[in-house]
Amino acid sequence: MPTMTPACRDIRRSILRASKASGHGHIPTSFSVVEMLYAVYATMRHDPRRPDWPERDLFVLSKGHAALGLYAVLAHHGYFDVAELDTFGAFRSRLGCHPDRFKVPGAEVSTGSLGHGIGLAAGMALATQLRGSSRRVFTLVGDGEANEGTVWEALMVASHRRLAALTVLFDDNGSQVRSLQIPNLAERVAAFGCDVVEVDGHDVDALRAALATPAPTVRAVVAHTTKGWGCPTLADNMLEWHRKSPDDAQLARFLEELDAA
């Protein structure tokens, strides 16, 4: 079991406080991707002061419902003030429950409907290939999202075109035990022609190693994660907490659990 890094603990605190302040949830799925997002932004070429920097690498949150996790990571990097997280989901907020690229500094694509972001990311990687650029494109797909056929279409196309600029992270958090769990996800992704690395999705060092260099074709990082990781109450009751936000007492308990993690 990896140790939670201080930065990822801070990001989780921000997620909890934002959820409490706003009354909106998706905490467990945001918690499962914190280390992945942290590792992606630690790997990418990007500049929070210049979100439109032409030389930047690109990240697409294909599982758009983990937006609160993305916002917390973007705020951690300085794309906007952490205090803005408290506006999450409010009518005039820039930070909706799914990211809007016209509002959120650092969000490259507006996502939400599952199975779209990975195809867009493949197109971005194809653009990189056509331009002969060294730009890299990262996208994060959920294991539930992988129920969508378009995920596999996009993988087929991307690996056939050997889009080496593209790295696809799979958040294999077991959320689909309730409907259509995909067993042996890494084997299946490999069968679609990707260069697969399996990691513990809460191990920042392992994730950074997997992301450090592109493969000769599409790199897929299948990250085994736990929804709600860091707060046992959330992890043990992920279905109940899928969209819930905590009250004062629950927030206090979750913060305590987080400190002990």
Added chain:
Amino acid sequence: MRKQFRDTALELAAQDDDLVVILGDISHFLFLPFQERHPTRFFNMGICENTLVSVAAGLASQGFHPFVHTIGPFLTDRCFEQIKLDLCYNGFGANIVTTGASFDYAWDGATHHAYADLAMLRLLPGMEVTQPGSPRELDALIRSQYRNGRSTYFRLSDHAHGLDVPVEFGRGVVLKDHGAPLTVMTSGPILGNVMAACSDLPVNLVYFHTLKPMDHALVARFRHTKILVVQDAHGLAEAIAEVPELSMAVHGLPDRFLASYGTVKDLRQSIGLDPAGIREAVRMRLGRAVAAA
């Protein structure tokens, strides 16, 4: 019309390094000259229409001007959400070019027909929707719209109307204005049958190759007349009806799938969209319009 699409794309690609063509395993033989001339910008990407549109959106996000092309229902009915979200909602402009308008693929049956594409795509904010009726119209519309940052739908047919009609995106064309109490409005290839049906009838005739944006001002010019919309796909009548206070009727499709085979001519005849059927509908409406005038 498909050949014109190829020729126009080929000519534009010679001047525009950002023009790319994505095929869904259709028209690949036709596009061989493009593939030979621009091999790095030609992709016969596979029979995965949803992904073709998403990939085009990704390319557009990086400054390319993609054309995505395959059979109508598969690229519109199937891909409505990709066009809605990946292109329109995200503001990434790509060109959707289909073949097999309405029931061009008559003998393939209803699985290959597309009647709702124009109507559906008109509903998407930011989308441009065209139905060229001839190669010349297609050429002009592509040239004016393909790299304007918005997504544009070009609905191609293998049955051009064979008439020479002025083309300016967003503008309808008055083909006949007799000051008549009835105005026939139509769009796309069916114009050939409409012209044949109305050649000696005292009616006004207005033609549209652009369904979005609709030329509201031109429609409003004929508000004082009865309007009969003749269409072989849904969408035109809805666009015209955006103009308030019209007295409008529609001669078009029945509320059932066209489950016969044969040819386009057979199917048009079966639903009254052959010249005789259109003429009968126009004469009936004209009689009422004259009586009401």
